[in-house]
Amino acid sequence: MTAEQTVRTTSGTVRGLSRDGVHAFLGIPYAAPPFGERRFAAPAPPEPWDGVRAATEYGPTVPKPPYTPPYDVLLPEPVIPGEDCLNLNVWTPDPGASGLPVFVWIHGGAFVNGSGAVPVYDGATFARDGVVAVTINYRLGVDGFLHFADGGPANRGLLDQVAALRWVQDNIAAFGGDPARVTVGGESAGGMSVGCLLAMPSAQGLFAQAVLQSGAGHHALTEATATRIGGYLAERLNVAPERSALAGVPLADLIAAQQALGMDAATAPDPHRWGEVTTNLMVYEPVVDGDVLPDLPIRRIAAGSARDVAVLVGANRDENRLFMVPNGLIDMVTDPLLQMVVAGYSAPSEKTLEVYRAGRPGATPGELMADIATDWFFRIPAIRLAEAQAGGGRAWVYEFSWPSPQFGGRLGACHALELGFTFDTLALEAHGALMGSGAPQALADEMHRAWVRFVRDGDPGWAPYDLDRRAVQDFGEQVRLVDDPRGEQRAIWDSIR
Incomplete structure (x- = not known):
């Protein structure tokens, strides 16, 4: 059963679609098309329209290449043609309500792929549970992040995200949301984007809380x-x-x-x-330009740039296996290559390998490389961000450890696997090739409930992170609170990462 709803935004009226108690407004422009004279420019306000604009289908996606095999199957994403690609999607339980919490989601994709229309990000599940959900597009690759020698606006993809957050401040009340109760979240490049937003002067005051999944504050270029x-x-x-x-x-x-x-x-x-x-490992990523992004995000955050923002941050147990198992790389790693990787991370080779071998007895060189790269790239940056925010009791840390049965079980709890759980979109077969057919709904219930609770109440339901206990909520075959998991491996990176 469907019905239509209309909402007045600052650019014009939009007509959405209502189904099962959730009202969806899709493909709403938050900025003008970034083409022609606006190519490689900062985002401009959307052009207003007369009458009622249909907002019943996802809008165009930004220019991007397809994923290369096998990731085109593992991480399916739509390509929707059209120039009005700086758009967003809103799901709300009630456009006539007021004061509802808001969750704004920034997609991942290594800053070259992804969109707010990826099926796993369906915000209806958050709206069902009393949260106004928003997903956005932002410019990627060369359009979003190439740095020009002759000046011009840097970090255009980040500026797009700020423009979308400003749109939320100006418009979300018309959808029942409270602009003072905005949580911004993201995964992978989206989590790194949130880390940047925590450090950016232009983003201050646009959100009160942040969720960073498998991406934090260490990834930016000079x-x-x-x-x-x-x-x-x-x-x-x-x-x-x-x-x-x-x-x-x-x-x-x-x-x-x-x-x-x-x-x-x-x-x-x-x-x-x-x-x-x-x-x-990413050619196109945020740039420390001294203006839009004044410094490496983690340094800004450690200095207090986001001291008033509550954060939920974490990583998956086996992140890097996504990049090593499907393509067979995990079986090609030799001991000399493993030692080269450890040296490239500036870690003490002998001690590092001794500690990681003790943590995974019998592991192959490729499996050890996956563990070490997971920590360097994902887990340690998450911990550093939590440490930076822990002083005020405003940080919570999670780890996702449920292992996928795909690829003979070798994927483990790999990168992107948690998304169907946090969004509670297992029923949509979101990332089905990544998680298989037997993903436990009970775990999705628990994880999604914690995310909703954090967005709504500012507390996901377990002990906040501090430097004494280092409590981490483990979402795996069991859900349990663990103090300082793999602490000896964590300590390897002190003063290095």
């Missing part, structure tokens, strides 16, 4: 590295490394060059050429 990468891209396209020259390149050519540059960095990871991309 301006020098980002400028070099812009030069490499321009050289590949045989144009000047300037905004006006790159804006004239056909979109298909630009995305092809974007992909080729990413492949270059992955297959020939020379630190003299790529700088921090050698370990960050």
Whole structure:
């Protein structure tokens, strides 16, 4: 049974769709199309419209390449053509209500993939439980994050996120939400984006709480590295490394060059050429430009940039297996390669391998590399962010440890596996190729309930993180509170990461 609802926004009236007590308004523009004269510019306000605009289908997605196999099957995402791609989606239990908590979701995808229309992010489950949910698109890859030698706005993808949050401040009350009760959340590149927002002066006051899943405050490029990468891209396209020259390149050519540059960095990871991309593994990511992003996010957060924001932060037990099992890399790792990776992370090789071998007896070099990379890339940054916020009792830490049965059980609790649980979208077969058919609904019930409770009450339901106990809620085959899990492995990274 469906019915239509209309809501007046600052740009015009939208007509949504109501089903099973949830009202959805999809594809609402929060900024003008970023093409033509607006290419590579800061987001501009959306153009107002007369009459009633249909908001019953997802809007266009931003320019992006497809995932390469096998990830195109494991991480399915839609491609919707059209230029009005800076849009968002709202689900609400009641547009006529007031004061409802709000959850704004920023998708992942390594800053080159993803959209707010990915099925796993269906916000109806949050609206069902009394939360106004919002998912957004933002510019990706070259459009969102390439740094130009001749100036121009940096971090356009982050500026898009800020514009979306400002739209929420101006409009969410019309959907029943409270602009003073906004939680911003994200996973992977979305979690790293939230880490940036916690550090950005332009984002202050736009949200009260933050959820960071498998991404925190360590991933950003220096301006020098980002400028070099812009030069490499321009050289590949045989144009000047300037905004006006790159804006004239056909979109298909630009995305092809974007992909080729990413492949270059992955297959020939020379630190003299790529700088921090050698370990960050992402060519296109936020840039410490001194203005939009004044410093590496974790340093800003540790200095108090987000001291009034409550955070829920964590990672999955086996994050890096997503990037090593489906492609067979986990079986190609040798002991010398493992030692090179540890050295690349600036960790003491002998001690690090001794500690990680003790934590996973009988592990192969590839399995140890997955554990070490998981900690360096995901778990330790989450812990550092929690440490930065722990002084005021405003941080909660989780770990997701339910192992996927896929790939003979070798995926473990890999990257992105928790999303269907936090969103309670298992019934939609969200990421079905990643989790299989037997994912436990009871675990989704518990995890989603904790996320709703945090958004609504500012407390997910377990002890906050502190530097003495280091309590972590483990969501696995059992749900339990663990004090300082794998503490000896955590301690390896003190003063390193």
